[in-house]
Amino acid sequence: MAVISFNPTRMKHSTAQSHKPINPFTSLSKPTKISFHSFKFATESPNKTLNFQKFNSVSESSVSLPMEAESVDEEDDPTAELSYLEPETDPESISDWELDFCSRPILDIRGKKIWELVVCDNTLSLQYTKYFPNNVINSITLKDAILSICDELGVPLPDKIRYFRSQMQTIISKSCRELGIKPIPSKRCLSLLLWLQERYETVYMRHPGFQKGSKPLLTLDNPFPMELPENLYGEKWAFVQLPFSAVQEEVSSLETRFAFGASLDLDLLGIEFDDKTLIPGLAVATSRAKPLAAWMNGLDVCSMEADIDRACLILSVGISTRYVYATYKKTPVTTSEAEAWEATKKACGGLHFLAIQGDLDSDDCVGFWLLLDLPPPPV
Incomplete structure (x- = not known):
């Protein structure tokens, strides 16, 4: 399992390594029928030009762990301010x-x-x-x-x-x-x-005053998810995955294409996966893709989570807002797919993405958000 930590060789932003332009997606084979609220999941997927890969289990993704952080000089004063x-x-x-x-x-x-x-x-x-x-x-x-x-x-x-x-x-x-x-x-x-x-x-x-076992005074909120606002609804969705190189390509093109979305500084975060490592994501298709992407861009999109028990997807935005983004019929097949998606996300150190398209046959994304699901800090 990948553990995300600072890249010890870099403490400031540098230009990301360039990648040869490629068609980043591969076809999505027949997906499971899963409802998106009152809408239906895509039921057909013939040789798509938008080549998201069919979602596979974690065992099929090769993950390279980031470098371990350098040890701190024992002579450093833990009481010093910076x-x-x-x-x-x-x-x-x-x-x-x-x-x-x-x-x-x-x-x-x-x-x-x-x-x-x-x-x-x-x-x-x-x-x-x-x-x-x-x-x-x-x-x-x-x-x-x-x-x-x-x-x-x-x-x-x-x-x-x-x-x-x-x-x-x-x-x-x-x-x-x-x-x-x-x-x-x-x-x-x-x-x-x-x-x-x-x-x-x-x-x-x-620190000489450290209290082992002391719990954080101000814990992070994890409120019960609310109903999704009407303007954020889509029509179809699918669990998908992309090679890491394709994710980098999509992120690097956000500014040049003036697309909606958000990126992460992968170098600073020490994320150094093999180019072929499959990164899990969620593809959402709707005829109103641009308005939906614009509304999503106005939010501070943090992460997407598959809630296995409730058979739904949870979207986290801002500081403590959670929405039921989509629901699906709970069956052994859909539960297995959701569990595999979450396991792959965990193996990738929490890295995942959200893509919004005109439809699942489209050859590009209207919006692309690179997300990182991090555990709360210990303080």
């Missing part, structure tokens, strides 16, 4: 930050949990950490800290700040708005989430 800007980075180019402001499993001399502010951009060109006692946690403290980051590192105030804890929404939103920054609740803070995982293992666990 204020870093990549020397080669233009400060004006960093317009979006990712931020976490939460308690850590560390006690101070009063026996109270220490709070920590962790800030980065999505390429980790900017990295900042600062500890706080628990009796100064408010919007004023956070606003002053944001201004301090700008002063210390010589960077302008960001246009946007993403954060993933719903419990901190009031404090973060108030601080941001007073500074003219747009706060964005989002679980697509992938660089931040992976950095927190790394800090837990290399910093917090080595």
Whole structure:
């Protein structure tokens, strides 16, 4: 099973390796009849020009694991704070930050949990950490800290700040708005989430005040899924998969084709699969593909999950919103297919995609979202 972690050889964004243009899809053989709410699944699939591969089990996908993170120098001080800007980075180019402001499993001399502010951009060109006692946690403290980051590192105030804890929404939103920054609740803070995982293992666990077994004070929400809004409905859908090289090609063409969607920095995330590794995804077809893709593009699409028990697909967007995206008749065949899809996603470290098309015979996608299903951080 692949474990996604930072690529230890790269801590800043670099140009992705180019790939020879290829037809990225192969034909989808006869799919199982599965309903998409009140609509029907595609019932025929003769030699399609949109060559999504038929979904196979995890055993048919060859997964190359990313490199292990380099060991941390034991002489590093786990109590030290960090204020870093990549020397080669233009400060004006960093317009979006990712931020976490939460308690850590560390006690101070009063026996109270220490709070920590962790800030980065999505390429980790900017990295900042600062500890706080628990009796100064408010919007004023956070606003002053944001201004301090700008002063210390010589960077302008960001246009946007993403954060993933719903419990901190009031404090973060108030601080941001007073500074003219747009706060964005989002679980697509992938660089931040992976950095927190790394800090837990290399910093917090080595801190003299570390409390083993301490549970996070502010856990992530996982609410019961709601009914899908009418404007997000499609007509047909299918479990599909693409070779990793085709996924890279589709992502790299998002900007050139001006298509709807979102990508991930695969290099920074340490995702180094073989080109032929099959990545699981969901293909959605509808006659109103462009409007649907536009509506989806206005959401912060995070992940897609097959809920085996409820026989449905769950779409996660924003910070804590979950929708029943599609349902299907629960049979041994459909259950097996959903289980295999989830197993393949897990084997790929949570990497998967959502594609929206005019119909399942189309030769391109109107929208393409590369998604990563990460476990919550341990803090």
